[in-house]
Amino acid sequence: MWLLFQTNLLLLVLLYFYFSYALLSSVFPSSCQLQGEFHLNGVHKTGDVILGGLFPVHFFKSVPDLSFISEPQQPTCHGFYVQGFRLAQIMAFAIDEINKNSELLPNVTLGYSLYDNCAELGIGFRGALSLVNGQEEQIILDHACAGNPLVIGIVGDSSSTRSIAISSVLGLYRVPMVSYFATCSCLTDRQKYPSFFRTIPSDGFQVRAMIQILKHFGWTWAGLLISNDDYGHNAARSLQSELSRSGEGCLAYFEVLPRDKNTDEVRRIVNVMKKSTARVVIVFAYESHILNLMNEVVTQNVTGLQWMASEAWTAAAVLQTPQLMPYLGGTLGIAIRHGEIPGLREFLLKIRPTLHYNNSYGNRMVNQFWEFTFQCRFAPAPPGWLEGGGALCTGQEKLQNVDNEFLDITNLRPEYNVYKAVYALAYSLDDMLRCKPGRGPFSGNSCGALQSLEPWQLVYYLERVNFTTPFGDEVSFDENGDVVPIYDVMNWLWLPDGSTEVQNVGEVKRSTFKGEELILDEDKIFWNFDLKKPPRSVCSESCPPGTHMVRRKAEPKCCFDCIPCSEGKITNKSNSFECTSCPEDFWSNPQRDYCVPKKTEFLSYHEPLGICLAATSLLGTLICAVVLGIFFYHRRTPIIRANNSELSFQLLLSLKLCFLCSLLFIGRPRMWTCQLRHAAFGISFVLCVSCILVKTMVVLAVFKASKPGGGTSLKWFGVMQQRGTVLFLTSIQAAICTTWLVSSSPTPHKNTQYQNDKIVYECAFGSTVGFAVLLGYIGVLAFLSFLIAFLARNLPDSFNEAKLITFSMLIFCAVWVAFVPVYISSPGNYADAVEVFAILASSFGLLITLFGPKCYIIIMRPELNTKKVIMGRGSES
Template identity: 80%
Template sequence: TVYFFMGVFLDTDLLLLMILFSYVSSALSSPLYSSCRLQGQFHLNGIHKAGDVVLGGLFEMNFFSTHPDLSFTSEPQQPTCHGFDVVGFRLTQTMAFATEEINRNSNLLPNVTLGYSVYDNCNTLGIGFRAALSLASGLEEQVTLHKTCVGTPPVLGIVGDSSSTRSIAISTVLGLYRVPMVSYFSTCSCLSDRQKFPSFFRTIPSDAFQVRAMIQILKYFGWTWAGLLISDDDYGLHAARSFQTDLGPSGGGCLAYTEILPWSHNPAELRRIVDVMKKSTARVVIVFAHEGHMIDLMEEVVIQNVTGLQWMASEAWTSASVLQTPHLMPYLGGTLGIAIRRGEIPGLREFLLQIHPDLHHNNSYGNNMVNQFWEYTFKCRFAPPPAGWVEAGGALCTGQENLENVETEFLDISNLRPEYNVYKAVYALAYALDEMLQCEPGRGPFSGHSCGNLQGLEPWQLVYYLQKVNFTTPFGDQVSFDENGDVLPIYDIMNWLWLPDGRIKVQNVGEVKKSAFKGEELTLDEDKIFWNFESKEPPRSVCSESCPPGTRMARKKGKPECCFDCILCSEGKISNSTDSMECISCPVDFWSSPQRDHCVPKKIDFLSYHEPLGICLTTTSLLGTIICAVVLGIFIFHRKTPIVRANNSELSFQLLFSLKLCFLCSLLFIGHPRLWTCQLRHAAFGISFVLCVSCILVKTMVVLAVFKASKPGGEASLKWFGALQQRGTVFTLTCIQAAICTAWLVSSSPTPHKNTQYHNDKIVYECVVGSTVGFAVLLGYIGLLAILSFLLAFLARNLPDNFNEAKLITFSMLVFCAVWVAFVPAYISSPGKYADAVEVFAILASSFGLLVALFGPKCYIILMRPERNTKKAIMGRGTSKS
């Protein structure tokens, strides 16, 4: 009381504190306050054994309790427990066995005797809470001040409880005093919160890991669509939260439905839940509930005959023998469940056989619980039977019954699971205590580098060492706790096997565990798994089938993440894995395959020698070159004839040579564009055509000069158009074009370019002109010379010669200009290789136009009408044409 008031008024005025202390001191000196009494003492069923250090235990040794009426007209009576639980009693004896085994071990806690104080929680929160408070504070009804406390001391640590709900309530209070509590069966993930439960530990994995273990099984079999049934308590609700978090989009699965199973038998609600299961497309049903829920649920499942489901069991009902009946196997056969790790405890059976009620000596085992066990096992009574009980077949216990002669679940140690956790919990507390007692004075972890000792041992000191426990059980399992008090998790995976003879066997088909180095590992022996389907294969349970490579997932509006449509990737994008969320774009030089599952190099598109268009243009170009060569040969062979000599044979030969170059330069526009072809094609084209048009221009000027010289006083004009002047003029005009080309190539040279704008699925190789101005000047210069030639020839079209060269030049220039005027818009509007084809076509068309217009009539006369190849016929003045 003094400490309480000092804590409350710690920051108040010192005078007020002194007055209060004086008052309390005087009050305590009075006889009325010479001792402090407990509010009440709980009457609990338990088993006790004295020791230097006492460990507490909370176990379910009875199924239920009954409470008296609370009228508050007299002192309330305490609840009584009923329904002996043989499994809970075996857990109690496992703790007693572990304690005695540690006491016999000279290497663990030498010179220290462990005792225990174990209570029955009757599967009731109120009784379990009473027991925990009794363990933490002691049982003495009266404690006299200033005297050494005697009687049953408080425990140093507690093994328990079996229920998450009870552990939450009890550990919340015990955590205030930092009393360590090591649970063997509480799995709620909420207990991992170190802020709320600072001294809670457990040797069973939390539900969070159990959920992850189930999710790993779902992933292993490709089950992305499952239903979830949970109990309406901490166990089920926290599991549902974990499933919704871990099984979401990143976890690779979805819950088709989540239903809460009612605590009390509610046929209407159960019928609704089973209807949901029937209508759902999910073939896998996860049940995170207790076996009582499953019993009620299976009644409705049998009524509606719901088969074809793959059940997944949480550890709460994986081993429930009440469900493993031939009546339920058509529905529950093949169940996969998560079970607590099975272990082996050598010597436990021999220890259990020693349990015997001593009717003559009140030793530690001679208590109510041992008597209940004896009555349960041998169907007898220690108390005198009521009237008629013996006649009904009962008998009195003699105490001489032999356990070895009885087949009982109590002695079946072939499937030790929660017992193994109890065993590990006791040893964890023992190892922590042993480590604390080995502390060297002056080198301890507590304030002032002090150590804990048996005389002044505090529970919070044990918590420090319990956090660092690390040992290996005789069965080979490592036991250590993480920062949240959770043990390194390991679960067995069980399968309900329905044998052909009708027998039922629950067999181990794998395990899932987490190690400090390898993380979570799942091991499954698929050959041992029994599937309760006609195919004897794992079922398919998906909302939507997986999207193959080449498609992406598109969620269905208003549906869970696992329900989606598969959309084919658009052109230029691929997905190369199953269930891709997005399609990825191919690199610039690649395109998607027809299946959209990988990128392929884009087709290269250019004016090729191998395609029909390229072949036609190449053939035409070579044909034009050959014709020029043939015409040149004809002119050379007939060079002394009047028609050749009259048409300025030297310029004709130069013109034929330039036309041949024009035909050949078109070949540079065909084939794979390279830097040298891009640079050469326009330069060769420009120079060749300027050479050609220059010859025509000079030829036209010579015709006009000759005509002018034929008139009186015109002889002087011929001196400006001699052979040397003609060659010089052609050379000068051509050099101007060469200079334009050189400037263009130096300033902004044409280069090959990969164009992806015309077609998405192919790369168009083309030559970009570089400088548009340079290209325009090149064409403009050719056009200028052509127009000038056309105008001069047009002026000389009516000369009086019989064979008027000017008319032919006029017609040829008309064709030339028409072709190139049409070329410009066609070239600009044509994409890729077709722009090159248009330019080649313009070159060939204009070249053929000049060749045919200028040399066609002459070749016709030379070859077909030689009688007209005379000077008289050519001059033809005043002579009618024949």
């Protein structure tokens, strides 16, 4: 809509100039003729260079009769606006101050032409055209249309709407226009508005400033209310875009305030505010819209909200009433930068009117101010301009006795922007006039000259101007014509006596390196809550360390659930989107906020199971030693000699090795223990089983030798053959172990498969085949021993050891057959415990079954340990 409006307006202006030119050419081929006068309300001062200004000195206009039965009259203005007049006087003061400054624009006097735009587009447009075509009185007196325009730059307009329209036309001629109050972000388009500048930040920065405040207090959940106009809708689009881009927050609701007093719609909006969990309400609207809203807020008694005001109503006095302060107290708002202008009050007090309008063409605006302030009138007064009534003005009235906002210079905000705008134009002109011939920026390295000054030349220097105000604010324009942005942060302080004070509590500015920078004095902020602290306004509370955020379906991104991290993952930050896995040797603590070293687990000497198994191993070794001692001591007794004492001693020694090798399975696995444990276990048990197998074969050989013609069997299986057989069978196992160790040696291994939060130290086989061959070879020998012993169990003999061997091998095989499935299914260090238990059980089984009965006879029944008894048993059987 704005683009269409601007296009139509531009066409109208061009058509106006075209038909004016055609008419003048037909009537006056060699000269131009003035077609009419605008009769604008203004104030002027002559100078070498003239600056123009457009200010809202009146609020309203009266529309003339447009019946065209007579010459149409121009619109007249009424409703004097003191603050608008003061803005014009600020410009006059700044120019007067510059003229007195010998360092800025030396030997150059600035003048001004300031026009009243009546806060209306048509009148403002007339003023702009008059400024760029020369001073109005010169045109009237000389009827001259030739020569360069004396106004090289314009300060204004205050409205974005008027600035858009005027700068669209002035941009065609590159006449610089510096606005002090137009905030629309659309004016940053340099293609459409190439000569537009402003000393007030755009709405885009105001939105970012608000987001900085939201971020500072952790308010991620807020409601948004806007006025139903371009200001509100543009601000809403900008706010939503910035929130989406920055990810700093979400809108709980978004409502458009009605223009009229639509009670039902306002009531619906207030109900939305009541039901929402958002405690912060952002409002981009004018005070008239908010008055309607606050009436309903008071009716429903909606308290506990933190209001955030846009620049449009931050300082609205009409809202700062005792009735509204229970609800609006503590409001935070964005305001134009406050500044100090030394000497301004003295300048304003020197203002004096001209007693007669006839002789006061350049002072008409001052007379109107005087009439409004002192409620008097000058005579004679032209119709339509009289603001006062009653007595005649003398011109000697005392301004210092007047109590109004005109002389209040404690809160200069738009005025400070006017002050900076004038100085920006002055510094740009000064830079241009200081140009050295031959080093200029224009074609042929030329410089701009005062006598042939063109407005477009000033645009070049405006884009590069950089100065600091007496208040310490840096003024420069970026590539879009925007000033270095800075806003004050205001707070509505509710005093104990019920009065209100809007105090400055900080500022938001853009830093070259830090971006938007918020500075707040939180100790000064008044919070309208019982705890006197900032409220919490979030859809979901922050996820603490150890949890991660999971978005709720069909809800804004600020609404989420906090899910604990799974085992083995942690997050040590708040509001994490995902958890991080711990390193291999670490595991998550119960709170899931940091990784701790995993517990190490192995069959240790320090735990009860390890202690019991180690003690049992040592006990078995000790018993073997005791039995060996008994057998050695009684080695010449018949029962020892009858059962091949040498093989018995070898069997006892091998059993002792079997008991001792189980100790290699206890303790933290190391390379040497992993390589030695299974080799020692395999060789020890093969040695043991080989001895038993040979003993069984000896029993069978003795039986055959006792038969007629069987003596040769014992001859071929004598002592040397027995030793050789044991050695041969054992060497096979040694070869198997060597091959295994060389090809794929067992190594220490950190197993995390059994329990994720623990590291189980174990010995990896390296080659499962090697372990299976080792174990299988023992099983084959054991099975052969069992089979031969079983066949020889009933052989007639005085003390047949085959029965004991059969029973012992039965126990041995049963233990190791049960060992395999139990070992495979046992987790972690229990696998080692199962193997140790199998070693000890089988060793104790052999020890008890083979040597228990003999020791019983030797110790408890020595009378049976005689050759006669043993031979007698043989004869009896």
